Amino acid sequence: MIVAERKPLEEITGFVAGAKKVLVVGCRGCVTVCNAGGTKEVEILASLLRLNSQREGNPMDVDEHTMERQCDPEFAEAFGEQLGRGHDVILSMACSIGPQFLSRRYPNERIFPALNTSFLGGALASGIWSEHCQACGNCVIHEFGGLCPISRCAKSLLNGPCGGSENGRCEVSEETECVWQLIVDKMESNGRLEELSDPRLGKDWRTSRDGGPRKIAREDLIK
Numbered sequence: 001m002i003v004a005e006r007k008p009l010e011e012i013t014g015f016v017a018g019a020k021k022v023l024v025v026g027c028r029g030c031v032t033v034c035n036a037g038g039t040k041e042v043e044i045l046a047s048l049l050r051l052n053s054q055r056e057g058n059p060m061d062v063d064e065h066t067m068e069r070q071c072d073p074e075f076a077e078a079f080g081e082q083l084g085r086g087h088d089v090i091l092s093m094a095c096s097i098g099p100q101f102l103s104r105r106y107p108n109e110r111i112f113p114a115l116n117t118s119f120l121g122g123a124l125a126s127g128i129w130s131e132h133c134q135a136c137g138n139c140v141i142h143e144f145g146g147l148c149p150i151s152r153c154a155k156s157l158l159n160g161p162c163g164g165s166e167n168g169r170c171e172v173s174e175e176t177e178c179v180w181q182l183i184v185d186k187m188e189s190n191g192r193l194e195e196l197s198d199p200r201l202g203k204d205w206r207t208s209r210d211g212g213p214r215k216i217a218r219e220d221l222i223k
């Protein structure tokens with residue numbers, strides 16, 4: 001999923017400075033799963049903004065709404081029903097795709113992101129998420145025991161380990177597992193260690209982000 005976290009409140013209050021009426025919009029997709037921008041987080045941010053504005057002697061009306069998905073034109077279209085009620089600012093609590101979709105669909109609205117989109121990852125435990133993919137567009141984890149050295153090795157080494165790991169931890173940070181240690185262990189337990197002896201000469205990066213924004217067009221789905 002896309003993992004995100006709320007921007008600092010001071011940054012968000014800067015977005016709504018001087019506003020009389022604000023709409024906070026959540027998303028039931030990834031940001032609900034990672035507890036950053038679902039209905040509960042919309043309620044919390046809206047309450048904080050109300051309290052903050054009251055404390056500053058400039059009470060602000062804050063409405064709340066949660067969309068099914070902000071990254072889908074179907075739901076962005078339906079979101080129009082929420083507009084026209086005098087909101088000075090709309091705060092999107094989706095990943096950064098949501099405010100972009102809404103900004104494009106509703107060019108006259110002032111739409112600000114309330115979250116920082118962090119990475120593609122998963123939950124390791126309650127309250128802990130970690131990056132597992134950089135969306136290179138040409139997945140090769142089958143060559144590494146199902147583990148991704150591009151996103152999880154600090155140097156994105158396709159031939160590792162680098163020699164700096166200690167006790168299974170990355171030389172860049174003791175808090176980070178050396179994914180190459182994990183890869184070696186996994187390949188060994190799968191009886192595939194030999195496969196790592198042949199150096200990888202490279203990878204096809206044409207599907208990666210370096211060529212500019214990417215697009216997928218599925219002929220079978222285009223109407």
Ligand code: SF4
Pocket residue numbers: 132133134135136137138139140141148149150151
């Ligand atoms: S190889 Fe590419 S697509 Fe596969 S997990 Fe790593 S970054 Fe993501």
Ligand code: SF4
Pocket residue numbers: 152153154155156157160161162163164165166169170171172177178179180181
């Ligand atoms: S210690 Fe491991 S994870 Fe860290 S840079 Fe070296 S190979 Fe990559």
